[in-house]
Amino acid sequence: MNLPNAITILRLFAVPAVVWAIADDRIALAFWIFLAAGISDAVDGFIARHFNMQSELGAYLDPVADKALLVSIYVALALTGQVPGWLTLAVVVRDVVIVSAVAASWAMEQPVTIRPLIVSKLNTAAQIGFAALMLGATGFSIPLGNAYEVGLVLVAGLTAISALAYLFEWSRHLAR
Template sequence: MMAKKYQPILNLPNVITIARIALVPVIIWALFVGDFLMGFVLFSLAGFSDFFDGWLARLQKTQTSFGAYLDPVADKLLMASTYIMLGLLGHIPIWLILLVISRDLLIIIGVAMARWMGKNIHIKPLMVSKLNTLLQICLVILVLADLAFMLNLDVVRSIAYIATAAINIASALAYLYLWVTTILKQPVD
């Protein structure tokens, strides 16, 4: 049996993830002061980094447990704070923000409950969840582009709200199904 290869925590993919977290307050500040062009550029960069860091880690074979935990935290910080700020500014409907945050809370509560029940549950990103993240990022980029460049994309934004809500619900239901089937399969420890 070969010894497990040591992976340094501060590899390039993890540094990119940490940089995404560091961008969050700057993005929120830009939105707060109405600099939607800066918000658009920085959020687009942060959104791209969400896909790039994981791809790079797989390509370089530098995946770490630290990165596996940090990446979803960075995603939640970026998405929740940006959605909330855009909602407070009246640029994303409150119902959509509640839906996005409720899905994430459902997943967190589900994992906590399973562990409390003595069940061994591991949540891996499902394909529908990756699509959900992509649509959430694209929606923010669309809204910020509309605000930064005064594109008047109200109809497109409305369609994007509905599409994002639909995939968000599908993702929540997929995780709920995964949770229920996992709970029912495993005996209590």
């Protein structure tokens, strides 16, 4: 156990806290918890890289914490009617498809190493940005104007493109 891993574990504890805040209609609080979790992600990564504290546990724990937080927020936002259910389904299905493909590769004794694609990084940034936009706008009563539609299309498009890109990479891996 090291400091970056401890910070990541705290981020995991943010998941039920932010879901509770959304469910209890304390959206401004959910925004601040989400913001703190995002900052903690940057801080633990910085500490791990710059102080040579990277670990195998952290390599697994960090993406799990990130995905748990994002998926949970999208599910909570869909259940409270703040984002459409189909968008949440797309976000969740993309992650399930990627994990399933990795598991299938291991089961076929052709393990695949998933490396983040540029489109995946853009997708994650769009998902985080849209979730923060929805939490901030709702929590602080800020009108969104066209930002809602733009964010919706951006997240939906990048989620689909990212899923297809990973499936393409996975199929190329199996063909080798």
